[in-house]
Amino acid sequence: MTDRAAGSVRNIAWASYLRSYGLWVLAAVAIFALPHVFDSRANQSMFGQMGIFVVFALSYNMLLGQSGMLSFGHAVYFGFAGFISVHVMRIIESGFAFPVVLLPLFGAAAGLALGIIFGSFSTRRAGTVFAMISLGIAELVGALAFFIGFFGGEEGISGDRMSGPSLPGLSLGPQIQVYYVIAAWTLVAALLMYAITRTPLGRMANAVRDNPERAEFIGYNTQRVRFRMFALSGMFAGVAGALFAIQFEFLQFNNIGVAASGSVLLMTFIGGVGFFMGPILGAILVTFLELELVNVTQAWLLYFGLFFVLMVMFVPAGLAGLIMRHQPIWRAGILHKLAPAYGLALVPSLIFAVGAIGLIEIIYFTSTRAGLNTVMSVYTITFDAVKPLPWIIAGVVAAGGFVLCRLTFPTVRKVWDEVFLEAMAKLNR
Amino acid sequence: MNPPAAIHPPTAIQLTDVRKSFGRTEIIRGVSLEIRKGERHAIIGPNGGGKSTLFNLISGKFPVSHGTIKLNGEDVTNARPFEINRRGLSRSFQVTNIFPRLNVYENVRCSVLWSLGYKYSFWNDLNRLGDVKERTEEVLEQIGLTARRHIPAAVLSYAEQRALEIGITIAGGADVILFDEPTAGMSRGETEHAVNLIRTLSKDKTLVIVEHDMGVVFDLADRISVLVYGEILTTGAPEEVRANKAVQEAYLGVDA
Numbered sequence: 285m286t287d288r289a290a291g292s293v294r295n296i297a298w299a300s301y302l303r304s305y306g307l308w309v310l311a312a313v314a315i316f317a318l319p320h321v322f323d324s325r326a327n328q329s330m331f332g333q334m335g336i337f338v339v340f341a342l343s344y345n346m347l348l349g350q351s352g353m354l355s356f357g358h359a360v361y362f363g364f365a366g367f368i369s370v371h372v373m374r375i376i377e378s379g380f381a382f383p384v385v386l387l388p389l390f391g392a393a394a395g396l397a398l399g400i401i402f403g404s405f406s407t408r409r410a411g412t413v414f415a416m417i418s419l420g421i422a423e424l425v426g427a428l429a430f431f432i433g434f435f436g437g438e439e440g441i442s443g444d445r446m447s448g449p450s451l452p453g454l455s456l457g458p459q460i461q462v463y464y465v466i467a468a469w470t471l472v473a474a475l476l477m478y479a480i481t482r483t484p485l486g487r488m489a490n491a492v493r494d495n496p497e498r499a500e501f502i503g504y505n506t507q508r509v510r511f512r513m514f515a516l517s518g519m520f521a522g523v524a525g526a527l528f529a530i531q532f533e534f535l536q537f538n539n540i541g542v543a544a545s546g547s548v549l550l551m552t553f554i555g556g557v558g559f560f561m562g563p564i565l566g567a568i569l570v571t572f573l574e575l576e577l578v579n580v581t582q583a584w585l586l587y588f589g590l591f592f593v594l595m596v597m598f599v600p601a602g603l604a605g606l607i608m609r610h611q612p613i614w615r616a617g618i619l620h621k622l623a624p625a626y627g628l629a630l631v632p633s634l635i636f637a638v639g640a641i642g643l644i645e646i647i648y649f650t651s652t653r654a655g656l657n658t659v660m661s662v663y664t665i666t667f668d669a670v671k672p673l674p675w676i677i678a679g680v681v682a683a684g685g686f687v688l689c690r691l692t693f694p695t696v697r698k699v700w701d702e703v704f705l706e707a708m709a710k711l712n713r
Numbered sequence: 714m715n716p717p718a719a720i721h722p723p724t725a726i727q728l729t730d731v732r733k734s735f736g737r738t739e740i741i742r743g744v745s746l747e748i749r750k751g752e753r754h755a756i757i758g759p760n761g762g763g764k765s766t767l768f769n770l771i772s773g774k775f776p777v778s779h780g781t782i783k784l785n786g787e788d789v790t791n792a793r794p795f796e797i798n799r800r801g802l803s804r805s806f807q808v809t810n811i812f813p814r815l816n817v818y819e820n821v822r823c824s825v826l827w828s829l830g831y832k833y834s835f836w837n838d839l840n841r842l843g844d845v846k847e848r849t850e851e852v853l854e855q856i857g858l859t860a861r862r863h864i865p866a867a868v869l870s871y872a873e874q875r876a877l878e879i880g881i882t883i884a885g886g887a888d889v890i891l892f893d894e895p896t897a898g899m900s901r902g903e904t905e906h907a908v909n910l911i912r913t914l915s916k917d918k919t920l921v922i923v924e925h926d927m928g929v930v931f932d933l934a935d936r937i938s939v940l941v942y943g944e945i946l947t948t949g950a951p952e953e954v955r956a957n958k959a960v961q962e963a964y965l966g967v968d969a
Contacts, residue, residue: 479838480835482838482839482840483834483835483836483837483838483839484826484831484832484833484834484835484837484839485833485834485835486835486839487815487819487822487823487826487839488823488826488833490812490814490815490819491812491815491819491823493814494812494813494814494815495810495811495812495813497774497810498806498810498811498812498881499823500793500794500795500798501772501794501795501798501803501804501810502795502798502803502823502824502826502827502881502884502885503795503798503799503826503827503828503885504795504827505793505795508833509833512833512835516835
């Protein structure tokens with residue numbers, strides 16, 4: 285091999301490393317800058333929460349996306365580690381000299397230990413059996429949390445993150461400091477989880493997900509593969525739980541049960557289980573919606589449910605899948621050819637959304653209003669919600685938008701397929 | 714009277730009175746068979762004769778109902794598939810059995826990992842394992858899929874998937890290899906290619922093959938066993954089997 289060839293090989297190695305980890309550098313910069321750009325306390329708190337759920341959702345995807353295990357009980361590991369962390373915080377308060385900043389180490393140990401215990405029998409099978417066992421465990425632990433002292437019952441338990449020894453300049457009083465602690469742990473945990481996807485265990489988890497039978501015939505005990513992924517996933521969920529404890533200084537039975545487990549499933553699925561960045565996108569978006577929609581509408585849970593159903597029906601690959609499908613088109617440099625089609629799709633979608641939102645708001649208002657007040661306003665239009673006209677208008681707009689969607693989407697799809705084929709042809713040349 | 718040991722090479726697989734029932738139906742009805750180290754052994758017989766079931770018993774997919782199976786002298790009766798694989802036996806499947814969402818390279822790489830001792834490691838960076846890379850690329854080259862390495866296995870052509878199936882089977886370096894109808898559904902040209910591939914890859918190894926194509930069988934095998942309704946009718950060199958009256962009646966039919 286000539287020197288130049290050797291050099292170019294080295295360059296290629298570097299380039300592949302940059303491609304793999306360059307995004308991480310970018311993410312680190314964004315994470316650092318974010319709370320300075322949006323510098324309100326509420327925003328900083330929201331960013332912290334996003335970080336917590338990014339770790340949680342990524343740990344969940346080690347099961348669902350990477351190993352093909354659909355769990356309805358992942359909050360058990362998150363919550364248990366969170367409770368442990370609050371307890372440790374209380375012990376710190378009464379004299380144990382341990383920096384709160386390092387609580388995620390306790391969280392990781394707690395999540396790992398519980399993951400080993402429950403994983404030892406629940407990972408024998410994937411599929412429905414695993415899903416049902418996970419649901420059972422979540423119900424069980426959720427119920428226990430309600431009346432066992434350790435979990436503080438209905439009132440929950442709280443701690444004080446400002447107690448104990450603190451690193452210089454890191455009292456954990458100001459929200460911004462909490463944010464940076466969470467951000468640092470998020471980055472470390474995410475990097476580790478990414479690294480695991482590129483190890484023998486990580487790859488064999490994919491193989492076991494795709495075809496457990498064949499995996500057994502190339503030397504792998506599929507249960508051992510699932511079990512190890514499960515335990516590691518519990519460990520990272522534990523890190524997230526400890527971060528939650530640091531941020532909120534409070535945990536309650538509803539942080540550990542089925543509902544909390546459903547929430548992380550939602551995030552991960554919306555983000556997309558097929559790509560590493562999927563759960564990151566999902567956790568950020570869902571956290572944002574949860575915190576912001578509340579300020580916009582009281583019916584936010586309805587919208588949230590609708591959003592989830594639409595995603596599952598029309599974008600089963602999630603946000604990340606949607607983005608990645610555009611990658612070849614983008615690489616071929618013909619992304620702009622999609623613009624007219626997307627414009628065409630946008631108009632009826634908006635019409636449908638306007639009608640549907642109107643309808644949901646009216647329904648929500650009439651079914652929950654207190655007293656006899658029937659006057660409400662949507663889109664700054666004030667009207668009487670018990671008269672038929674507003675219902676009819678909203679219904680007609682929604683139905684019209686839906687019909688228009690049905691009419692235009694096939695065309696959009698056709699254009700999309702053509703552009704995609706053109707891109708593939710260009711790239712293969 | 715006894716022939717010297719030298720002309721009886723050691724045994725790779727030894728089945729002793731192996732039986733398998735599903736419910737009340739006995740599919741394998743007392744098979745005793747000795748497959749010698751280094752031989753190419755074909756198992757033929759009519760459909761439903763139990764050939765695939767026999768493979769599933771030897772490779773650990775199903776437990777036996779009765780009898781013992783030894784691999785290289787060790788008892789592996791009712792061992793799990795991965796245990797048998799780790800002791801040096803690998804098999805292919807009649808219906809293509811690959812990792813559909815992984816690309817060709819990953820399919821082969823997964824099959825290499827255990828044999829090189831990486832087990833369940835979650836601390837080695839796959840892309841930095843030189844021995845894994847080397848072995849994977851060697852196998853890709855052998856099965857002729859180097860140029861297709863980045864393609865998801867699910868979208869390969871049928872013949873390519875069959876080649877990948879063979880690649881996954883041999884990648885771990887097992888010294889006893891079971892091929893279950895490796896040329897099923899292939900054109901004449903593809904079959905010829907696959908047979909050459911199998912011949913090359915099974916050099917210095919023990920090969921057991923189930924095959925319907927008699928041309929392939931008589932071309933490839935050192936010895937042939939005829940399995941009819943769960944029993945071994947006869948075992949012998951190709952010309953003996955071809956000349957055997959009972960085989961002609963039971964299986965080869967009038968044109969033999």
